Amino acid sequence: AGLKRMAMDPHFVVIRTMCSARVDPEWVLKALSKGADGVLVLAGHPGRCHYEIGNLRTRKRMTLLHNYLDQMGFHPDRFRIDYIDSEEVEGYVEAVNSYVEKVKELGPNPVDMNAPIAPKRLEMPWLDIKPPKKWDEGLNI
Numbered sequence: 001a002g003l004k005r006m007a008m009d010p011h012f013v014v015i016r017t018m019c020s021a022r023v024d025p026e027w028v029l030k031a032l033s034k035g036a037d038g039v040l041v042l043a044g045h046p047g048r049c050h051y052e053i054g055n056l057r058t059r060k061r062m063t064l065l066h067n068y069l070d071q072m073g074f075h076p077d078r079f080r081i082d083y084i085d086s087e088e089v090e091g092y093v094e095a096v097n098s099y100v101e102k103v104k105e106l107g108p109n110p111v112d113m114n115a116p117i118a119p120k121r122l123e124m125p126w127l128d129i130k131p132p133k134k135w136d137e138g139l140n141i
Helices: 025-033 054-069 089-106
Strands: 039-043 079-083
Touching: 025 039, 025 054, 039 054, 039 089, 054 079, 079 089
Parallel strands: 039 079
Antiparallel strands: none
């Protein structure tokens, strides 16, 4: 995107992985619980994965995660998975910018774990909800 001089929100942080399947759903939960306003996971289009079924595995794991977010006190739109091929620069920029706009509509994440005294922490029922030990346990890919 930078080489094509396409503008992206400067507050968007990119964390690269070799495959979207490497993104552990617990990392998403940790980011949100630490105050991230949103998390966007970009995967290759289903059926076109360099690692055969990585993006299919990601889709199933992240769908499961998405179902937990509301129970854990997070607005479901604070997380999104989207599908973009590595050569789709315009699609990448569009996906990022549209998600940033959606997160701005939601406003700041109400969870502030870094506050000196965090009364909100006492009101977070998701602290007692235990997600599956293995996010892909029982998923037929």
